[in-house]
Amino acid sequence: MTKKIVRHTVALLLLMLSFSNIYAQKTTVQNIDSRVEALLAKMTLDEKIGQLNQVPGDISTGTDVSKDDLLSRIRSAKIGSVLSHTNFQNKITMQRVAVNETRLGIPLVFGFDVIHGYKTIFPIPLAQAASWDMGLIERIERIAAEEASADGQNWTFAPMVDVTHDPRWGRIMEGAGEDTYLNSRVAEARVRGFQGDDLAAKNTVAACTKHFAAYGFVEAGKEYNTVDMSEQRLRETVLPPFKAAADAGSATFMNAFNVLNGVPASMDKNLITNILRGEWAWKGMVVSDWNSFGETIVHGAAENESDASAKCLAAGSDMDMAGGTFQKGLKKALESGRVTQAQIDEAVRRVLRFKFSLGLFDDPFRYLNQKRHDETLEKPEFRAVAREAAAKSMVLLKNDGGLLPLTEGSRFKKIAIIGPYADSKGNKDYMSFWTLGLGVRDYDSTKVVRPAQALKPALEKLGYEVKVTEICLDATCTEKDYSVAINAAREADIVIACVGERGIDCGENRSVTNLELPREQERILSIIGRLSKPTVMVLFNSRPLVFDWANQNIPAILVAWQPGFETGNALADVLTGKVNPSGKLPVTFPRSLGQVPIYYNHLSTGRPQQYPGEVWTSGYLDAPTTPAYPFGFGLSYTTFSYSNLKLAKSQYKMGETVEVSITVTNTGGLAGEEVVQCYTRDLTADISRPVKELKAFEKIKLNAGESRVVNFRLTEKDLSYWNHELKWKADPGKFKVFVGGNSVDVKEGEFELVR
Numbered sequence: 111m112t113k114k115i116v117r118h119t120v121a122l123l124l125l126m127l128s129f130s131n132i133y134a135q136k137t138t139v140q141n142i143d144s145r146v147e148a149l150l151a152k153m154t155l156d157e158k159i160g161q162l163n164q165v166p167g168d169i170s171t172g173t174d175v176s177k178d179d180l181l182s183r184i185r186s187a188k189i190g191s192v193l194s195h196t197n198f199q200n201k202i203t204m205q206r207v208a209v210n211e212t213r214l215g216i217p218l219v220f221g222f223d224v225i226h227g228y229k230t231i232f233p234i235p236l237a238q239a240a241s242w243d244m245g246l247i248e249r250i251e252r253i254a255a256e257e258a259s260a261d262g263q264n265w266t267f268a269p270m271v272d273v274t275h276d277p278r279w280g281r282i283m284e285g286a287g288e289d290t291y292l293n294s295r296v297a298e299a300r301v302r303g304f305q306g307d308d309l310a311a312k313n314t315v316a317a318c319t320k321h322f323a324a325y326g327f328v329e330a331g332k333e334y335n336t337v338d339m340s341e342q343r344l345r346e347t348v349l350p351p352f353k354a355a356a357d358a359g360s361a362t363f364m365n366a367f368n369v370l371n372g373v374p375a376s377m378d379k380n381l382i383t384n385i386l387r388g389e390w391a392w393k394g395m396v397v398s399d400w401n402s403f404g405e406t407i408v409h410g411a412a413e414n415e416s417d418a419s420a421k422c423l424a425a426g427s428d429m430d431m432a433g434g435t436f437q438k439g440l441k442k443a444l445e446s447g448r449v450t451q452a453q454i455d456e457a458v459r460r461v462l463r464f465k466f467s468l469g470l471f472d473d474p475f476r477y478l479n480q481k482r483h484d485e486t487l488e489k490p491e492f493r494a495v496a497r498e499a500a501a502k503s504m505v506l507l508k509n510d511g512g513l514l515p516l517t518e519g520s521r522f523k524k525i526a527i528i529g530p531y532a533d534s535k536g537n538k539d540y541m542s543f544w545t546l547g548l549g550v551r552d553y554d555s556t557k558v559v560r561p562a563q564a565l566k567p568a569l570e571k572l573g574y575e576v577k578v579t580e581i582c583l584d585a586t587c588t589e590k591d592y593s594v595a596i597n598a599a600r601e602a603d604i605v606i607a608c609v610g611e612r613g614i615d616c617g618e619n620r621s622v623t624n625l626e627l628p629r630e631q632e633r634i635l636s637i638i639g640r641l642s643k644p645t646v647m648v649l650f651n652s653r654p655l656v657f658d659w660a661n662q663n664i665p666a667i668l669v670a671w672q673p674g675f676e677t678g679n680a681l682a683d684v685l686t687g688k689v690n691p692s693g694k695l696p697v698t699f700p701r702s703l704g705q706v707p708i709y710y711n712h713l714s715t716g717r718p719q720q721y722p723g724e725v726w727t728s729g730y731l732d733a734p735t736t737p738a739y740p741f742g743f744g745l746s747y748t749t750f751s752y753s754n755l756k757l758a759k760s761q762y763k764m765g766e767t768v769e770v771s772i773t774v775t776n777t778g779g780l781a782g783e784e785v786v787q788c789y790t791r792d793l794t795a796d797i798s799r800p801v802k803e804l805k806a807f808e809k810i811k812l813n814a815g816e817s818r819v820v821n822f823r824l825t826e827k828d829l830s831y832w833n834h835e836l837k838w839k840a841d842p843g844k845f846k847v848f849v850g851g852n853s854v855d856v857k858e859g860e861f862e863l864v865r
């Protein structure tokens with residue numbers, strides 16, 4: 111017995127000694143590396159491989175971690191991180207086990223998909239991008255970080271910065287659309303919002319820029335599909351938003367599921383080691399996507415877990431999300447000489463450094479404070495920002511005859527609000543797949559202010575009589591539903607038809623082959639149309655949709671996207687004119703799926719079509735080449751004019767800054783915000799260049815009648831591109847510059863770059 115007591119006492123003393131070393135000092139920039147090295151030196155191979163293992167939380171354990179082996183695996187130091195855990199107490203339990211019941215007491219890091227808010231749900235990211243308001247986007251992520259960190263999350267798997275040209279791809283909702291420049295600015299704003307200026311602060315979370323890389327170019331918009339593209343397009347279109355996020359300090363990156371030119375992204379050494387860590391000198395930690403290490407075997411690019419482990423680790427990937435591939439194969443890879451101890455140590459070093467930088471070694475329970483948890487989540491002021499964001503994201507596509515806004519004293523009296531999304535309580539409607547719980551537990555949809563719930567009282571306050579029709583959800587529509595909707599419309603002076611997509615159909619694993627509105631919705635709209643009633647179509651969507659009949663026949667169309675918690679209030683604010691819509695499309699709306707991919711910054715071709723039907727040109731027999739609505743498009747309740755486009759000079763030496771100015775005037779009767787967009791075209795490069803490229807924008811607010819001169823400064827860097835030798839450079843020669851309120855209606859100027 112005595113021997114046993116002595117042994118335990120010695121073990122306890124050793125543990126306390128090792129524990130005290132780990133937590134003894136406060137982490138500083140000066141000591142972080144030495145502390146990482148000191149800890150690394152103490153670790154066994156199993157402990158090291160355990161730190162590279164990230165395991166799902168609620169998804170695998172439900173609400174009680176003791177119900178499965180999660181705690182025992184933490185206790186045996188086989189887990190370094192847990193993701194998707196929504197239960198606050200469970201996170202405390204798990205951290206206690208990691209810190210107090212393992213040999214070295216290394217804390218866990220908790221990750222979560224905070225994609226458009228954590229507890230307070232904001233508009234989907236694509237909608238936020240439609241606001242073109244970087245300050246607003248940063249404020250949104252600041253709030254998301256406040257809530258997530260208060261609920262024990264240290265790390266969000268965002269921003270998603272995948273440029274895409276394909277609305278069939280469900281994840282188009284997660285990024286900032288088709289343009290590289292806009293995606294880059296949004297990426298920076300999101301990283302700033304999440305991380306603030308101190309990763310170890312209690313109210314910040316680490317960002318995770320994803321998916322590295324080119325996931326947005328899956329063939330046919332099919333989820334998880336193959337990606338094949340030129341190095342030029344990769345450099346020119348795909349990588350800049352990742353570089354912007356890296357430069358903004360994103361602490362981590364995430365692999366993509368797809369192959370890029372045959373190489374699974376998780377084992378793509380060129381991407382991760384040569385570009386991200388080499389050219390960009392980025393020092394952070396790379397986590398796989400969900401089992402993307404293991405999927406290299408399914409891709410047919412690895413033989414087994416050991417081979418997959420070796421290839422992914424050697425490529426520069428560090429942490430294994432949810433797949434257990436490293437647990438199964440990394441030790442074997444080491445023993446067989448496929449990887450070296452130094453390579454394993456380097457990955458573990460990056461994970462430890464990440465945890466030190468979060469302050470987890472100063473206080474492993476820093477993000478698990480019950481008081482802060484209780485007083486932070488869902489603060490009323492967070493909802494106010496959600497309401498502002500939803501209204502600022504909405505895009506007015508049509509407003510024939512000034513039907514909107516619906517104001518007091520209108521000649522119209524009776525309003526019918528109809529359609530499947532007039533007042534839906536459906537699971538995740540007006541939100542997306544990416545709201546808390548990831549399907550583990552449905553979000554409390556009572557927290558969503560539904561359209562009719564807010565719109566009815568808001569319109570009644572203005573003197574309208576409002577009838578909300580029983581709604582049907584698409585395929586469940588019956589003849590009775592139609593007749594009820596038609597009767598309501600027949601009795602009304604104005605119809606507000608709320609149509610679009612289910613919230614649960616937005617996000618990952620939600621690719622579609624048809625962008626049309628569901629047949630039942632088209633039918634209700636066309637029936638209403640035949641009543642020749644003034645109609646407002648409100649679209650709840652997560653991607654560009656096709657609604658040709660509505661475009662031809664409905665006078666007012668508002669893209670509301672999936673607006674989040676404050677859907678109804680924001681919609682009421684916009685439809686009643688309390689908020690003058692200012693959103694601009696971050697992605698082209700096609701006339702038909704047949705036009706896809708269709709995007710504004712396309713190449714000229716040798717035979718650009720000048721008018722519909724022009725023969726022997728790049729076009730179609732059965733459709734125009736122009737979209738239904740172009741990139742950057744959005745109307746206001748007021749109007750803006752553009753004049754006096756000026757360039758300081760007609761010729762600029764290489765290296766000089768090109769100064770562009772334009773006068774914008776609010777020519778309508780209402781104050782409003784306008785996104786002034788500046789595009790260029792390189793007319794004489796050594797490869798073909800896009801007909802337009804967004805280079806700058808500024809969102810301005812003008813009172814009725816007010817004018818303002820807006821200035822843009824274009825540097826040589828702005829005018830550079832990846833040339834045929836894949837060198838990043840600007841060419842001497844002629845350029846066009848375009849400035850306007852969208853990518854089509856622009857004022858045009860020209861200048862020349864000379865050596």
Ligand code: GLC
Pocket residue numbers: 193194223267320399400618
């Ligand atoms: C998913 C997504 C990724 C997400 C991760 C964790 O499959 O591809 O974006 O962050 O798994 O949920």
